[in-house]
Amino acid sequence: MIDLLLVHGTVITMDVNRRILLDGAIAINEGRILDIGLTENLTSKYEAKKLIDCSHQCILPGLIDVHGHGGHSMFKTIAMENIDFWMPIMTNTYKHFVTDEFWYYEGKLSALERLKAGITTGVSVLGSMPRSDDPIFAINHAKAYAEVGIREVVCTGPCNPPWPHLFSRWVDGKRVTKEVTYEEVLQEAEKVIEALNHANEDRTRAFITPFVIVTSIEPSGPTSPAKLYGLTNHDLYQAKKIREIARKYKTRIHSDAFGGMIHLAVQDRENALLGPDVHLQHCRGISFDEARILAETGTNVSASPGITQASARTPIPELIELGATVAISTDGTSPCTSFDMFQAMRKTQFVHQAALRDEYYLPPGKLLEMVTIDAAKCIGWDDELGSLEIGKKADVITVNLNQPHLTPEFMHIHRLVYQAVANDVDHVIVDGKVIMEGRKVDTVNESTVLFEANEEANATIKRAGLEKYMQPTKYFWGHARSYVDEKRYNEEDYSITRLKGELR
Incomplete structure (x- = not known):
């Protein structure tokens, strides 16, 4: 007797032949896909728990x-009115105002x-820039994902110079700030990898x-080509480490x-941090030479759709035509992006069709590949994930088509890519x-989960003083364009000098 049998569905395999089986079934046993075929064949072949x-x-x-x-x-959405300063606001919050438990509740x-x-x-990069001065943050985040039951790739490593950096921990409700060197951050990142890589039954x-x-x-x-002066000693040292x-x-990587x-x-x-074992996010504004x-080099690429693509596009169609593996990501969920991959597919298609003035770019089948099998290749997990094939890990979802916006039930890939949303996922x-x-x-x-998240958020x-970044401006209602008109962000509030003064 096998563990599980899914029957009477439209099976979209994403295998090498991209088979679609009407009235299809999947047999699952001991965590892996045992068989795929028509319902009448598998129900006569297997009895399931x-x-x-x-x-x-x-x-x-x-x-x-x-x-x-x-x-x-x-x-989510905090500092949207001050988007120019969003990165330093969030980075400062992650460096100095989150507790160890924050990472568990957020996870x-x-x-x-x-x-x-x-x-x-x-995939989860911890913070707006990676925060890696202590392994507890990544360990708590991974623990949360393990309890919910989905897979997580935890990403930790050094942020940019100058070094040393100041980081804060909260002990008994009090903030303790210390200087951390580049070498210490690398050491702590290694501890994360030691503790978490292939953990939780992989x-x-x-x-x-x-x-x-x-x-x-x-x-x-x-960066403008006129400012590309060559690699610095730190660039070379970081790549080596x-x-x-x-x-x-x-x-x-x-x-x-x-x-x-x-x-x-x-x-x-x-x-060079390029090659088949490297996955690079964004790649906006790269030249044709860089795409080549x-x-x-076989470097894997991913990009998320957004307004920044209008000024510096990721050349996704061009990369694909050159033979690169490209995936769609959400880059979520802040400042204004959800984890809805269906929306991400549609937005990605729109961005590139508009930029290239050609509505035939990125057909629906390619878009679905970019969130399944191509995405699995990007993170080096396509041997077990990304398609429904015998022997692969049984990571399977179903989408409920029995709804007005997804009916009639034909052209299933088109229906998923053009009309489905996250809430249509059923199992x-x-x-x-x-x-x-x-x-x-x-x-x-x-x-x-929701109660604890609200409390911690x-x-x-309050601890980080973010309330001012949650207030709408006077242009919020009834205006075609927004202005802030008051100085909410003060660079001195986030300066290393001020924080070093607190240390003294």
């Missing part, structure tokens, strides 16, 4: 979100949202994650990159275990 009727549902691989941020789920909320959106594997993995692959140029957008850690623990960085990185022939380098199975059935989560108490907001 549990049988789920998937009539009027699509059965497909669990979605994979290859880039998001741990912590962000607590701060539960983040994992729950991803679960209910059909994401069975999510539902948890840990990647080494410098904030960007080149630290000496613009960290959050493309990151490569050493990746080799030592046989793990992968995850980082951000923008225009100019690939051109510089490839100049470090020995340790990414393809030729979620990870490692062969049903963790959501009929949208009811079995692993955690949703009400408790409000406490953190």
